[in-house]
Amino acid sequence: MAVTQLIGARVQRREDPRLITGHGRFIEDHTLPGLTHLAVVRSPHPHALILGIDTAAARALPGVLAVLTAADFHKVLSGSMPVTPAFAPEKKYVPERFPIAEREVCFQGEPVAVVVANDRYLAADAADLVHVTYEPLPAVVDPEGAMNPGSPLVHTDGPDNIGWDMTYAGGDIDAAFSRAEVVVKERIIQQRLAPTAMETRGVMASYSPYSEDLSLWLSSQNPHFIRLFVSGAMGIPESRVRVVSPDVGGGFGSKISPYPEDYLVPAASKLLGRPVRWIETRTESVMTTIHGRGQVFTAEAAALRDGTLLGLRLTQVLDLGAYHGTFGAFQACACLMAGGVYRWEAISARTVGVLTNKVPTDPYRGAGRPEGTHLCERMVDRMADELGMDPAELRRKNFAREFPFVNNFGLTYDSGNYDGTLDRALELSDYQGWRQRQAAARAEGKLVGIGLSTWVEICGFGPSAATAGATGGIALVESAQIRFLPSGSVAAYVGTHAHGQGHDTTFSQLVAETLGVPLEAVDLRHGDTAEGPAFGYGTYGSRSLSVGGMALYTASQEILAKARKLAAHLLEASPDDLEFTAGAFTVRGNPQAKKTIQEVALASYGGNLPAGMEQGLEAVSHFDPPNFVWPFGAHVCVVEVDRETGAVEILSYTGVDDCGNVINPMIVEGQVQGGIAQSIAQALFEEVVYDGESGQLVTGTMLDYLVPTMNELPTPKLDRTVTPSPTNALGVKGIGEAGTIAASAAVINAVCEALRPLGIHHVDMPASPDRLWRLMQEAGR
């Protein structure tokens, strides 16, 4: 794909004029006549039996319309919230989950009752007046402890706390370890994180008993899946439910799976016959929106003395929370990607999903790939340290170099050039220069470390052969519809849904370029189930361009094929004799004989068509990718650790990534910058903390959950190499999660190297001043 006027151009974003002037339309900006407001009464206990709910005082408050509990909701909702097979198809125990608790609460924040009132302040007041009597039960907080046969139960009627326990075997691991000359072991913790989209969740619903249909507005990354789930639970035909996801103020994975409120708000609307809105507070968000990560790894790696990697054996203990997240088992892909960019003889990975009395975990930006990369890159650094090899050299010695490359679990990496990104990253970061400065700094007693992360990810979900089973039936292909209107304007619909990624711009560039029309002629639409193809699959897993963009591309090709036939008819030529350039069909050898695509579009609505051709110029296309796509890159971080305070200062950060061909480099850079920031946030600052005894959430607000400000983050040096994907005609991969997958390992490898002179081998995240200061004290400074 050549760089043309629009492909590869830094086109300013089309979504920005509304957003910079305060005219974006987020969920809370929507209202309806007669709107009522819902507040949720939540369990303050991580685990308790519900002995009684006294709603009288709340009901008595003027302006309160209803107080509803599970018994009410059973009249309009049925079934259990969905759980997909994902990467752990053999589940041992999947607790039932009704959107509101009836007998037992299993995490702090679980809904117990809802209040609907005329005014939001009143709803909050009334929620405080609902008196629930609980009998507290022991809370299961630590996932490793929860695996013990004697552990208290997360659900009193459960057999144990094990959601799944399975091992991925990739080669003969015993044979690989039997040849080992060096073995390193580590225990690596992936702390729980709160995704913290700046816009919290929110749902507005309006059910009409007269037409028996439901309109639902919510802040979602995949409105069609929500329609499928909610229509099923409410027993309303899917075609009579409309879900609109307007401007979405960030998601990062936290707006994929359905939540209790996605059911409770429309159900309340049906019960009351009024439109109902609920907007999540930030405090509710930290407590009840899914968390990410929450995993403990134990790993050992084997190698020969010359640095040849042999085997990797690991166990992932994944803290599921009180229920399986709908896509929670996706995070087991950390196991499948634990080998990273290297050739290993064998990898054996056991994954155990363990229930605890906490909010469920589910995919958060990267979802399994940051964890796999962090593990792999930490183990490779531990090995380099043990062997006394430069970490860049050990990496190079083991890079996969022949593509397609089939990893130990049979996944096929489509294309790569790992030496290319590493070379460029070392050069751009001045790696050799930093090695010299590091030696000088160490001589002065300073703690300076240089960390590398050479990463690869699986994304672009995904081929039907792999994904239909993983969701339990629906293949994660993507759909698009493109329509020429008689005037020549183009309406393009796609089943993905941006929440900051700039699809209005990127996809319009793609469609305009492919159809040869001006950018202004293209109107890109998404996020409304009432428009476009029957089903859309949503935005997550860095899939939107390589699957959704491709669906737009293939729909455009179908349009062009029909337009060519019609143009040939109008020009009285054979379709094979036409050339299509710059938006016009011309007869080869006779450039005067010409029809622009917009002229053809108008003609398609007229009467002069070839025999058998129907009116109109539009196409619906589904793109089923033949493989996943595999972006990769190399990041270099340099840090200094303050001996006195344990504070980490990032002296330099460099990222060189490769996501294949690029439509809009400005947007790609923005995705990388933001991704790196979120991953540095994990490495140094953020952690959801629950009290180990009581199970109470300790980091319940933004005062305690440390989302970094501008002052805590570096300005990374960025560059790209371009290795097109052979998987799709555009040669594109994905970039939404790249920075988040890459950065934590680079930062922590740098911190560990900085502390190496003190005899410290490993540091868990967040590498906070407190944690580092303690480690340094223990190391007997």
Place this chain on the structure above:
Amino acid sequence: MGQTLRVTVNGEARSDEVEPRLLLVHYLRETCGLTGTHVGCDTSQCGACTVLLDGAAVKSCNMLALQADGAEITTIEGLAPEGGLHPLQTAFWENHGLQCGYCTPGFIMAAAALLAENHDPSDEEIGRGLEGNLCRCTGYVNIRKAVKAAALAMREGAAAPIGG
């Protein structure tokens, strides 16, 4: 229950009956219908709700509407004349200073207050001026760039000869 609130919002003098406990941000969003001012937290951390109150940046989630009695309030909708863009808005657009855009009005309003005081802020001064605002999408790189670009544009605009 209601009390009378007299304020000027984006140049328009208003008088409204409001409940004493109504937050300024809800007054602006719901009574005035100015939904460009956002709510991102409930502990005054995120700055999504930042507006100008008599020229100073304030977090409108953190004060009662009645505390603004008699004040002049500017929200993101009123920063530039109708249909036009303030140099900060242009700079955020040109420098890709936003992704989801939810934090953006707050950043622009906080930056407007900063640039009114300091026409040529350094990186550190921008950091200090915007430390009350959180963005989850951009990593702040392009926000800092946009604020610098706007400062430059405003200095050049101010230096341009009248009518030139």
